[in-house]
Amino acid sequence: MTAATGIGARVLRTEDKRFLTGTGRYVDDLPLARATHAYFLRSPHAHAKIKSIDTAAAKKMPGVVEIFTGKDTADAKVGGLICGWVVKGKDGQPHKSPPHPVMALDTVRYVGDTVAMVVANTADEAKDAAEAIKVDYDVKSANIDLARALDKGIPEVHPEAPGNLIYDWEIGVKADIDAAFAKAAHVTKLDLVNNRLIPNAMEPRAAAADYDKGTGNYTLWSTSQNPHVLRLILSAFVLGIPEHKLRVIAPDVGGGFGSKIFCYNEETMVTWAASRVGRPIKWTAERSESFMTDAHGRDHVTHAGLALDKDGKFLALRVDTIANMGAYLSTFSTAVPTYLYATLLAGQYTTPLIYANVRAALTHTAPVDAYRGAGRPEATFVIESLVSKAAAEMKIDAAELRRKNFIPSTAFPYQTPVALQYDSGNYPPIIDEAMKIADYKGFEARRAEAKSRGKLRGIGFSSYIEACGLGPSRVIGQLGGGVGQWESAQIKFNPTGNVQILTGAHSHGQSHETTFAQIVSDKLGVPIEAIEVVHGDTATTPFGMGSYGSRSLAVGGSAIMKAADKIIAKGKKIAAHLMEASVADVVFEQGTFKVAGTDKAVPLGAAVFAAYVPHNYPLEELEPGMDENAFYDPSNFVYPAGTQICEVEIDPDTGTVEVVAHTAVDDFGNIINPMIVDGQVHGGIVQGVGQALMENAVYDKATGQLVSGSYMDYTMPRADNVPSFKLGNKVTPCPHNPLGVKGCGEAGAIAAPAAVMNAVHNALAPLGVKHVEMPATPLNVWQSIQGAQPAAAE
Amino acid sequence: MYDFAYHRPKSLADALALLKGKPEGRVMSGGMTLIPTLKQRLAKPSDVVDLAGVKELAGIKVEGNNVVIGGMTRHADVATSADVKGAIPALAYLAGHIGDPQVRNRGTIGGSIANNDPAADYPAAVVALNATVTTNTGKHAADSFFKGLFETALGEGELVTSVSFPKAEKAAYMKFPNPASRYAMVGVFVAKTAGGVRVAVTGAGPSVFRVKAMEDALAKNFSSAAIKDIKIPADGLNSDIHGSAEYRAHLVGVMARRAVDAANK
């Protein structure tokens, strides 16, 4: 319909009015009469036995309502937190699943593990009382260093997981790989660490709960990315409150990046305790708590090899990864380094043989789970680092080597050797476009000019593929996933013609309120001002899976399309009745039902009105009302792909890396709102640059203290750390969803680390630097330069 | 934070009277260090005496050969002052590179030097320019004011009222920011004044220090070439996840040379 608000239009975000004027409503903003406040006492030790907890003095402190410890929750039979994805190891056995109590029972397992919950009239009083709790710890030595976590003699995190091993998993055939490596003309080897990240959503996690004694109903307000899934987990596994007695509301949520997918102990405890104390309970994490207790991301130690023939054709890829799970298995932790990582190792290439061995290890650190990209950034980093290193070693242009190995556009659907079947794609035009935008030809001149200023300039490529918009549910089930991966939508007209779109997806920065409204505006011809998107409340929206894994548009948007089709189908019947025509002759164009070849017309609004005031209406065949819902289960993943090209300049005297240019060309299929997509890409690239150059969650290897526990030490990327990005796009529509869309939410963060690090290595190559670990901080780069042997030729 | 009594006096005399007999009382200037400390419950003062209302402590004057900056003067005011820019542009530059706009519009020179954070910027300027710190009880020469990690010569109940900076013939400040906090990981202030050449380093050690070898070399030949072979020993320098002692030692050399080049421009 109208180009101004339909599919493809750069519509300004409707949600921005409230966000930019400070009228968003977040969990902490909730006014709850008679509310109490919770404070969680955290373990100061990475590993200790709790000899005793004495709350007597604390209970007498002013304002204290109640104090709970692990013993109270155990006595009340509160269930443990769950891991919802069963990964079967090489031995065919499901992964080890040590218990995850909502509060520590007799052992604390990371700095930040929860020891007690204090409920008081004010947050300050709760905190005062927490200081008065006496905990007697018997401090044990801790297992912090991931690279050694599986070695003999390392302290065990849980007796249920001997040797700290959660699973030893593989994909591919090892024997074939060994043979291919043995006869390869060239082998490129790489040992790398994928640095651990802390999500740092702008809004810290928060939860508030209320219990209604009269009805027995609970309400939980939570900073959740998926309120229905959270309710399901709390009901079915943890608290046993029947689903219909628990309402979960995720109101405005200020960013999640994955960290708010999971079911955490604080929201569980707040809900459980609300009925015990008989008053609402509120809790908002302090920033230091977020650093300590939000599920962290990435954290791999990997050894990889790529075998090539003499012309640079990839023959085989071998990857060996240890993935950190932290001290407890978070909700989807087990899936991230397996089905979201190793299955992506084909990248954009025809590599015929791929073998990956992934061992998941426990350590005395915060749980690790999905974080923007979840597994796919780690996979892309391995592949794209290897490819660029191979290009440098074989003295083949990095773009040329990629092109030589791209899956040809004629080969789709393309079955990779690691389970996935790519539905569509066309990679060569993407890299061509990226090289044009980045002026690849002019690079050597720019490098020379930089050298005249004493700077080392480098360029790096990253050609990523990602699999997102997970589904079909059947396949997820076969792979061990515990939930369905469909999405729901409801399109509900009011009698006066305005519309509510109810979605099971959840927006916490993704702009659904605008994008989803554009789809309906386009499809049904309703002005965007007459559309409201409702999400985030289990009482008002249909059951849905929430937002993560770039699924909202590909899966949730498809459900909206299905519901819109039902609206049109019903509207046609009403219009046929009103126009005294046959349904088969009615067409729907630009918001109006027409009978082809006549001037008969019924606007959708009139059909809607007739449906609610059915005075002249086919009541015998048709129910009144205009309210349709739909569930959409995807038939495959979607496969966005793209190429990023990064250019850096390094100051060799200080080791400082500056990103001076960054280009991204993506294929996201059809695009609903290019402005919003650009924004998603920008944010993703910044997070990727953050991982490459700045961000690092550092635990002291001896004590397990979180050294990077505040912004004084955890380096967040800021606006002045990045240049203005140069973006481009190519479109191969997704063949299997009704919008032809692929996800865009994670791509930036997936591709950027390799692009940046390849540029860093390219810049430092003349100094003989072989490898710089992420993040390439000034210290790290400077030390690498000090340790390098200058290349003979320079 | 813990509870405390809050006071907002209008004069220095009232502020001093309020602090008298309260050993656990604390003065607050910009609050940019004090408030985070309170929020983290690392301090438990009985009273907080906020100097924001004490007008006599804020402001910048040129007195003869000196620029005198009141203790309550905000970093943003120093950064944009025509007087400071005219007399000692390096000092305005330094103030303009402290923290972010919010911090610069709250934080003060008095609070900064009284706090003596090892990574603070101002101490480098105070020492390199051989400034004089004036308090309600007397005066301190720069060299004897900064005593060590978060330690100064200030006695109990003693407040910084102003800092007097001699004009510089040449001066420049080069800061290598900590990537996370953007405090100085290494900051080098080089100044050539009537009193001679001084090189003061902040961020690298437990407290600001001078590099005599560089000062001597620059006194003879004020050029970066003159100090290019001077190595700073890493012993005793700070070491953390952002910079080893060796790296900081190296950066002192780099920043010093760049400061000299900038001062000569």
Ligand SMILES: Cc1cc2nc3c(=O)[nH]c(=O)nc-3n(C[C@H](O)[C@H](O)[C@H](O)COP(=O)(O)OP(=O)(O)OC[C@H]3O[C@@H](n4cnc5c(N)ncnc54)[C@H](O)[C@@H]3O)c2cc1C
């Ligand atoms: C995000 C952030 C970034 C920052 N970045 C930098 C940076 O890059 N470089 C840098 O140098 N600093 C930085 N700072 C520190 C800041 O610039 C202030 O200089 C510093 O916080 C102290 O000044 P203040 O006026 O805020 O003092 P306050 O916080 O009010 O006081 C600090 C201490 O000094 C005492 N005090 C205050 N005034 C006086 C006085 N007149 N006499 C005696 N004692 C006094 C107080 O009792 C308190 O103990 C940063 C701060 C923040 C929050």
